[in-house]
Amino acid sequence: MIETPLPRIAHWADVQQLIDMNALTPAEHQLIEAVKQGKWAEVGSAVPKSKTVSVTMRAPLLQYLIKGGCNEFDAAGTGVQVEGAWIVGKVDLNFASAVGSIALVNCHIEERPRMLQIKAPSLLFKGSRLAKGLNAQGADVVGDVVVEGATVEGELCLSGANIGGQLICTKAQLLHGTGNALNVQGAKIDGDVFLRGANVEGGVLLSGAEVGGQLSFKDARLRNAHGYALDMQRTVVKEGFYWQQVENVMGRVDLTSAHLADLADDAESWDKCDELCLVGLTYDVLHGSADVDQRLAWLEKGAVWDDEFHPQPYEQLAKVMRESGHRTEATSILFDKELARRKAIRGRWWSDRKPFRWFLQLCWDYMLQFTIGFGHRPQRSFYVLVVLVSVAWLFAHFAWKEGDFAPNVAVLLISDDWRALAQGPDAVPNPAMVWGDADHAGKDYETFHSVAYAVDVVVPLVSLGQDAAWAPSTNRGPWGWHLWWLRWVLTVLGWIVTAIGAAAVTGVIRKD
Numbered sequence: 001m002i003e004t005p006l007p008r009i010a011h012w013a014d015v016q017q018l019i020d021m022n023a024l025t026p027a028e029h030q031l032i033e034a035v036k037q038g039k040w041a042e043v044g045s046a047v048p049k050s051k052t053v054s055v056t057m058r059a060p061l062l063q064y065l066i067k068g069g070c071n072e073f074d075a076a077g078t079g080v081q082v083e084g085a086w087i088v089g090k091v092d093l094n095f096a097s098a099v100g101s102i103a104l105v106n107c108h109i110e111e112r113p114r115m116l117q118i119k120a121p122s123l124l125f126k127g128s129r130l131a132k133g134l135n136a137q138g139a140d141v142v143g144d145v146v147v148e149g150a151t152v153e154g155e156l157c158l159s160g161a162n163i164g165g166q167l168i169c170t171k172a173q174l175l176h177g178t179g180n181a182l183n184v185q186g187a188k189i190d191g192d193v194f195l196r197g198a199n200v201e202g203g204v205l206l207s208g209a210e211v212g213g214q215l216s217f218k219d220a221r222l223r224n225a226h227g228y229a230l231d232m233q234r235t236v237v238k239e240g241f242y243w244q245q246v247e248n249v250m251g252r253v254d255l256t257s258a259h260l261a262d263l264a265d266d267a268e269s270w271d272k273c274d275e276l277c278l279v280g281l282t283y284d285v286l287h288g289s290a291d292v293d294q295r296l297a298w299l300e301k302g303a304v305w306d307d308e309f310h311p312q313p314y315e316q317l318a319k320v321m322r323e324s325g326h327r328t329e330a331t332s333i334l335f336d337k338e339l340a341r342r343k344a345i346r347g348r349w350w351s352d353r354k355p356f357r358w359f360l361q362l363c364w365d366y367m368l369q370f371t372i373g374f375g376h377r378p379q380r381s382f383y384v385l386v387v388l389v390s391v392a393w394l395f396a397h398f399a400w401k402e403g404d405f406a407p408n409v410a411v412l413l414i415s416d417d418w419r420a421l422a423q424g425p426d427a428v429p430n431p432a433m434v435w436g437d438a439d440h441a442g443k444d445y446e447t448f449h450s451v452a453y454a455v456d457v458v459v460p461l462v463s464l465g466q467d468a469a470w471a472p473s474t475n476r477g478p479w480g481w482h483l484w485w486l487r488w489v490l491t492v493l494g495w496i497v498t499a500i501g502a503a504a505v506t507g508v509i510r511k512d
Contacts, residue, residue, distance in 0.1 A: 005089060009064040012072035025056045027085050035065050038076030040103075044084025047106050047129050051086045059089030059111070066091075068099030075099070079121065082107060093118050101143070104128055112154060115139055122165070125150045133176070136161060144191070147172045152181070159185040159205070166191035166213070169198050176202035178226055184209050192239075195220050200229075203251070207233040215260075216242035224251035229273075232258045240264050240287070249273045255281045256305075262287055267294040270301070278302030278313040286320050292332045299333070300340065309344035311337050335376045367500070381501025385459060385494065392454035392490050395483040399472050400450055403430030404480025407445065408471040417441035432470070445469070457487045458494040 004023070009015060015032070018024050024032075027043045034041035048055045066080045079100020087104065090111040098120035105126045112132035115123075122143035123136065133154025136145075144165035147156065151173040157180075158167070167189050174181040181202030184193070192213035195204070203224045206215075215237045222229040229251030240262040246269035253273045257280035264287040270276065278299070289295070295317060303313045314337030321330035342365045350358050370380065399405055412418050417440065421431035428434050435442035446469035453466035472483040 006058045006060040009060045011070050015061070015064070015073075024061070025053050025058075027053075027055050027057050028061055031057060031061065031065065031080070031082060031085075034082075035069075035075050035078075035080060038078035040081045040083055041085070042083050044106065046084060047108050047127065048084060048086045051088070051108075055084065055086045057082065057085045057087050059087065059091045062087065062091055063093060063096075066093060066098050066102055067096055079103065081105075086110075090114060122146075125152075130154065130156075133157070139163075141165070144168060147174075151175070155180050155183055155202075157183045158187055159183045161187045161189075163187065163189045163191070167193045170194045171197040172199070174198060174200045174202065174204075178202065178224060180205055181224075189213075192216070200224075203228045204230045206235045207231045209235050211235070211237045211239075213238070214240045214242065216240075217246055218242050218244050220246055221248040222246070222251065222253075223248065226251070228252045228254060230254070232256075234258060237261060241283070243269050245269065246272055251275070253277070255302075257281070259283070261285065264288060267291075267298065270298050273301070276302040277305045278316075279305050279310040280312060282316055283320065286317075286324065290321065290324075290326050290329055292329050295329075295333065296336050299336075303340065309341060311341050314340075331376050338376070367496075378501055381497050384497045385501075388458045388490055388493055388497070389451075389454045392457045392487070393450050395479060395486055396450040396453045396457075396472075399477075399479035399483045400432065400448060401430075402477050402479045403432065404473055404476040404483070405432040405448065405470050406473045406476075407432070407435070407442070408467070408469055412442075412445075415441075458490050460491075460495050460498055 006018065006023075007014070027041070030043060031041040043055050062080060065075070068077070069075050077100055079098060079102060081101065081103040083105045085104070085107045087107055087109045091109070091113040094114050094116040096118050098118060101122040101124065102120050103122070103124035105124060105128060107128045109128060109130045110132070112130070113134050115134065115136040117138040117140070118136060119140045120142070122145070123139070123141055124144070124146045125134070126146050127149045129151045131153050133152055133156055135155070135157045137157050137159050139158060139161040141161065142164045144167070145158065145163055146168045148168045148170045149172060153175050155176055156174055161184070167184070169182065172195075179202050181200045181204060183205045185205045186208040188210045190212040193211050193215045195217050197219040199221045201223050204222060205228070229249050230253045233254055233256040235258040237258070237260045241260040241264065243263075243265040245266065249272040252275040254277045256277050260281070260283040262285045263283040266288060279302075299313050299317060303310050314333055318330040318333040318337070321333065342361070346358055346361050346365070370384065406422070407413060407418065418431065418435065420426055421428055421434055421440070432448065434440060436445055436447055437443060446465055448470050449466065452464045453470060455462060456464050456467040472480040472487070474481045474484045
């Protein structure tokens, strides 16, 4: 009996004839009575291990009852609700309208149900085994689609579907090798999408989908070694996206141009991704870690796609960090963005065999990095100036102690008083130091101060009168000789650092 396919059923008379011929199985009789009374047809409590007469239901009868039968059939209108049956044949409900819910719970479904553009209050396959998948492309479901705990061997296709409730794949086994295990491309789901604890072998396609609630992959396992483990290009999630405690990811994870209201994640789950694309991803609130090192590792993995560096993921994270009060962390992220971006630029010059341009770029990048932190740390210019002033002070201090300074006024250098101190039998080892003593002619001359002299040499636009009054001599000793040449270098560096620092502070050098 169970091997005999049923003919097409269009009227209650067709069913009555099968009853009169004793051509229906006990499970099918039970189903008819359950639909009449609006109850569950409880054939068994678990997925049947084998196809026997007592648990078998055939597709034509299911199709007839799911569509509400006909005028001669007095049904309760609650739909077809079955548990523990073995369903034989191809359930063809393409373009059909279901009267009441379709619930095939803990059932074994041999063939792939065809539900293209079906209209139904809800679809429930909880705990069932769909041996060849499900095609419900373009389905219009008022309530939930439940595949919780089910085993789907083949593609579970809901692309283009409109689901008014939730899509629940919690702890489901979605097994399709290297094919698409779950296809929800372009679907509109008003409620949540749960893949918590799901084991997926094949691709999860959510590109272009709109999720009105949450999207959760907590404790999930996604494996598609040679393709997309998760494709969320242009996906919109209006509530939270949960990427936490993910057990395993094999394959590409692509969130290109997706938008998430809330992003709740952890670093360990992202670390499991073989390939990750965050290019164009936007989110309003971040509920994961604000640790900069963890976030930079995440960005470093996700900002390079097809060997091209994209700065947008850094900009997006910095924006969210800044708006949530983590301003220091936001600045660090933008700084590292510039490091990565400029490294990528230099890499292109090197690949194009343009070593001279590579070298110029390297010099300019290091200049901006150490002086102003690419505009994000303009205070560094002050620190660099302090270092330059310290170098100038060190040389000025020892040059003065060793007597390697002289007045920077020509008329004084040829005066009798100076010549008496610097030349002749009464010359002193350090005439510049003696020149300002109260007993000598230079007692009213500008008093030397090594720090002030260093500031005059290094910092432009500031004049303390020291470099105008005193100058190192190249003829008196090594300290004077070195300082005479070094001051040119320090003055040039001082101008460069000050100019770059001023440009960063005033916004002439853009931070973005």
